[in-house]
Amino acid sequence: MAGRTALIAGRGALPAHLARALAAGNEPFVIAQVEGFEMENPDGLPVETFALERLALLFDHLHDRGVERVVMAGAVTRPRLDPERIDPKTAQLLPRILPLLAQGDDAALRAVLALFEEDGFTVAGADAIAPDLLPDPGVPTRARPGSADKADAARAAGIVAALGAADVGQGAVVAQGLCLAVETLPGTDAMLDWVVATAGACRPDPGGARGVFLKAPKPDQDRRIDLPTIGPATIEAAARAGLAGVAVEAGGVLVLDPDATIARADALGLFLWIRPPCGSS
Structure with missing residues (x-):
């Protein structure tokens, strides 16, 4: 044995x-x-x-x-x-x-x-x-990211890559091309709470894109340790922050209880996008 x-x-x-x-x-x-x-x-x-x-x-x-x-x-x-x-x-x-x-x-x-x-x-x-914690690329939710959401996710991915290179964080929130918050030592919940408290003043167009929370591993991270993680609670926090959805890097972010996470996103009207890594086809 x-x-x-x-x-x-x-x-x-x-x-x-x-x-x-x-x-x-x-x-x-x-x-x-x-x-x-x-x-x-x-x-x-x-x-x-x-x-x-x-x-x-x-x-x-x-x-x-x-x-x-x-x-x-x-x-x-x-x-x-x-x-x-x-x-x-x-x-x-x-x-x-x-x-x-x-x-x-x-x-x-x-x-x-x-x-x-x-x-x-x-x-x-x-x-x-x-292995089920690393879902395949795609959008498993009923809601899907639009072009503005995809642009916000791309902007957030660039920010997270820069933060990760400095060994700082693994997440960022972007709305209408503007970075509303980045993840630092206090973690995801603290970051999304900040967005809840400040979102009204940060989105220049009240009727525009609501924003995306993106999470990804740090560049050159040893993926056996400290992979970022999301779950149903992350979806709920993103909904409280008024965001349109959550995007995570495929192969680099653990999704705890995927069925419950997807169901919660559907219930709240958010998308979950398992996004291919930057530079992949």
């Missing part, structure tokens, strides 16, 4: 979704949750919590549990480390980790990923467990 999979869990619904997929395939797994970043756990799954200050001890524990594959799932922002909690073995890793914590999220995640690999684990992406 193949070794266990460990889900290194952060906030959000993704870890539970992946756990269900593993259970459905009768694949053994454990969930190791980052302390302070509790996952959504509606199924009451058994979860072990670990502190980042004791990362090396986690490696030992996972080896003892027969773990061979690691999948990172869920949102984790850079925490403040408590020096008094750091064990001697983890302290040996700090000279490599600490300088990267002062950089962008991608740099920090790459460093953590490398540590797992050097300790003998295989690191896989969420789509290796649940």
Whole structure:
């Protein structure tokens, strides 16, 4: 029998979704949750919590549990480390980790990923467990993007590419060619809340295009970690912001519970566009 999979869990619904997929395939797994970043756990799954200050001890524990594959799932922002909690073995890793914590999220995640690999684990992406989370290109909703929406999405894609190159964010809202908001450390919900609060003053033509929220991975991102994610709640937030729809890069954005996400978009009159990456045919 193949070794266990460990889900290194952060906030959000993704870890539970992946756990269900593993259970459905009768694949053994454990969930190791980052302390302070509790996952959504509606199924009451058994979860072990670990502190980042004791990362090396986690490696030992996972080896003892027969773990061979690691999948990172869920949102984790850079925490403040408590020096008094750091064990001697983890302290040996700090000279490599600490300088990267002062950089962008991608740099920090790459460093953590490398540590797992050097300790003998295989690191896989969420789509290796649940390939249905990466839908094919197209528009699965009844509403469809118009020419103005497509132009706004293209403008947003350029903005996200520029932000991603600076390791800043993975989303932007554009309406009538104007950037209303970009995603930064507070995340998607905070960005869309800003649009709710300011949208009336930002759209020059009240009867014009309502705007598009676009989400895409960063350029050259290691797609095994930190892929952007949307779901039904994203659609609801976009509707509150008065947007016409949501566009995501095909192959680069996880869509949690695709059927429910599409149904919610249909109910609210928004489109969901699984948009081919820029430069593809």
